[in-house]
Amino acid sequence: xxxxxxxxxxxxxxxxxxxxxxxxxxxxxxxxxxxxxxxxxxxxxxxxxxxxxxxxxxxxxxxxxxxxxxxxxxxxxxxxxxxxxxxxxxxxxxxxxxxxxxxxxxxxxxxxxxxxxxxxxxxxxxxxxxxxxxxxxxxxxxxxxxxxxxxxx
Numbered sequence: 001x002x003x004x005x006x007x008x009x010x011x012x013x014x015x016x017x018x019x020x021x022x023x024x025x026x027x028x029x030x031x032x033x034x035x036x037x038x039x040x041x042x043x044x045x046x047x048x049x050x051x052x053x054x055x056x057x058x059x060x061x062x063x064x065x066x067x068x069x070x071x072x073x074x075x076x077x078x079x080x081x082x083x084x085x086x087x088x089x090x091x092x093x094x095x096x097x098x099x100x101x102x103x104x105x106x107x108x109x110x111x112x113x114x115x116x117x118x119x120x121x122x123x124x125x126x127x128x129x130x131x132x133x134x135x136x137x138x139x140x141x142x143x144x145x146x147x148x149x150x151x152x153x
Contacts, residue, residue, distance in 0.1 A: 007152040008084050013043040017082035020148045021046065024081055031074045034067070038078065044112030046078035052104045063100035071108045072124045072137035079110035079122055080141040084148050087120070092139040098132060105129045118143040
C-alpha cells in the first residue's frame with residue numbers, strides 16, 4: 001500500500017514527513033514559481049534546491065538576498081511541518097556569508113535543533129554548487145491548530 005493511501009497514524013515518521021511535504025508543496029505557489037525542488041524530507045529535516053535564474057539577480061549582478069532568504073525559509077517550513085501539525089515561523093534571522101552569482105545552484109538543508117512543546121528551533125545552511133556556505137538561517141517555529149493532511153480521527 002502506498003503512503004498516500006495510508007492514514008497519517010498508520011505511517012512511519014518519515015512517510016508522514018514526505019506526505020506532509022507533498023501536501024504543502026501542492027499548495028505552495030511561491031516555492032513552485034521560484035522552481036524550488038524538494039530533494040529530501042524526513043522527520044525534522046528537509047533539503048531543497050534552487051537554480052539561480054537571471055531574474056533572481058539584483059543591481060550588483062548577484063542573487064538577491066530575499067531569494068536566498070526565501071529558499072532558506074521554505075526549507076525551514078518543510079522541516080518544521082513534518083509532524084503533520086500546522087507550524088509557522090515565529091521568528092528567524094539570516095547571515096549572508098558570500099555572494100551568489102547567476103547560473104549557480106543553491107541547496108538548503110534544515111535540521112531541527114530542538115522541539116519542546118509547540119516551539120522548535122531549526123538551523124538552515126545554504127550552500128552553492130561548490131559546497132561553500134553562502135548563508136546561515138535560524139528559524140523558530142510555533143505549532144498552531146490544524147493538520148496538513150487529514151488525520152482520519
